[in-house]
Amino acid sequence: MKALLHIAARSAWNRRGTLMLVVLSIALATALLLGLERLRTDVRSSFTAAVSGTDLVVGARTGPVQLMLYAVFRVGGATNNIQIDSVKAIAEHRAVRWVVPIALGDSHRGHPVIGTTPAYFEHFMYGDRQPLALQQGRAFSGTLDGLYEAVLGAEVAEALGYTLGQKITLTHGLGAAPGDLAAEHADKPFTVVGILARTGTPVDRSVHVSLQAIEAIHLDWVGGAPLPAAAGLKIAPEFARxxxxxxxxxxxxMVGLKSRAAVFAVQRFVASYEPEPLLAVLPGVALDELWQAVGLGEKALLAISGLVALVSLASLVAVVLAGLNERRRELAVLRAVGAGPRQVLVLLATEGALVTLCGALLGAALAAAAVLAAGPWVQQRFGIGLQAGAPTPEQWGLFAAVLAAGMLASLVPGWRAYRLSLADGLSPRT
Incomplete structure (x- = not known):
């Protein structure tokens, strides 16, 4: 067997130019398979880790997935707001431990602005129930004296080069272009008082201010437009207080409960709240619905990657079969010196397996390199943390599937060589 492996390796080396193209084809297919699987796994992990410790998310009545997308992931917009009296009614429910209201709708240089309360920094958790931590400074005070204070996510501070004490201005709306003076709240600048530690969640891409600050910067705005300064209707920052x-x-x-057992009771209370239509969703259930919605797309991408891998393996079969006629004398000599048909089959199958193994290993290395190279960019652009760690069980399964498919494909030319007779090899037909 050792001699056959040596012969297979030497034979493959003699045809290295053609086989290297096959190896590269298999490598790219393997890298695509493993890369998509890593991306799929890390996307799910990033979404799941975005919020933890929050039992319910309450908003205006809409779809559960839409509510989670805009309330937690800052994707899309709310269909409607909810009244502060409704928030107070939920907070007074006997099963509720804490509530953290959030107000969205403004931005800063493309980053969403969140109006909230100091309780946000106390109760909001991510990952495995990890609390938010300040890398520098402190949280905003939430008082009138600290009305124009802002806390930045790690990515905002890093991307824009902000430091503590720096002045920033907010922009009205989420779609306004950075630098659009008509949409800026330039007359009411904020001071950066804190920078959060990196979390790998949408928190990193957000600017946090108090709910009172959101009200203050919109005092002289009506219908989404500022009141004309010439008419003396502008309100100075110091007078806003x-x-x-x-x-x-x-x-x-965001709602935290005293006991998880009361989650459905509070959910029913919110659903039957008479003053306005509300919806309360369990974050985990809403995320499951999201994965069900995108699951078909995931499977389609994986199927396309599988087809690419099959095409690459088909090219391996085609190359070996195409070169089989040229190797008839080589195989005949092997038969003449005592190699049996089964050994010839093993020889051809071993060659194909070696080519497949080289391609799969190169593809795994390419996938790992792509994760390392693109990880920071993907994290900054999409907030998805790509993990360059050990392969997942699913990745091991895909790698093994590529190897198994390559070995099976190698049996096709091996079976063809097995059927060649000694006389055919010594006197090949032309």
Whole structure:
């Protein structure tokens, strides 16, 4: 067997130019398979880790997935806001431990702005129930004296080069272009008082201010447009504190319960709340619905990658079969010196297996290199943390499937060589 392996390796080396193209084809197919599987796994992990410790997310009545997307992942927009009286009613429920209201709708240089309360930094958790931590500075005070204070996510501070004490201005709306003076709240700048540690969640891409600050910057705005300064209707930042800045509406509410057993009771209470239509969703259930919605797309991408791998293996079969006629004398000599038909079959199958193994290993290396190279960019652009760790069980399964398929494909030319007779090899037909 050792001699056959040596012969197979030497024979493959003699045809290295053609076989290297096959190896590269298999490598690219394997890298595509493993890369998509890693991306699929890490996308799910990033979404699942975005919020933990929150029992319910409450918002205006809409789809559960849509509510989770805009309230937690800052994707899309709310169909409607909810009244602050509704938030208070939920907070007064006997099973509720804490509520954290959030107000969305503004941005800063393309990053979403979240209006919330200091309780956000106390109760919001991510990953395996990890609390938010400040890398620098402190949380905003939530008082009138600290009305114009902002806490930045790690990615915002890093991408824009912000430091503590720096002045920033917010932009009205999520779709306004950075630098659009008509949409900026330039008359009410904020001071950066804190920078959060990196979490790998949408928190990193967000700017956090108080709910009172959101009210203050919109005092002199009506219908999504600022009141004309020439008419003397602009309100100076220092005078905004004299107004009632208690928010009238918020976008959504994160709810923590005293006991997980009460989750369905509180959910029914929210669903039957009479003053306005509300929806309370369990984050885990909503994420499951999201995966069901995108599951077909995942399977389609994986199927396409599998077809690419099959085409690559088919090229291996085609190359070996095409070169079989040229190797008839080589195989005949092997038969003449005592190699049996089964050994010839093993020889051809071993060659194909070696080519497949080289291609699969190169593909795995390419996939790992792509994760290392593209990981920071994907994290910054999409908030998805690609893990360059040990292969997952699914990746091992795909790698083994490629090897098994390559070995099976190698049996085709091996079986063809097995059927060649000694006389055919010594006197090949032309």
């Amino acid at each position: 004299k107004f009632d800045l208690e928010p009238k509406q918020v976008t959504a509410v």
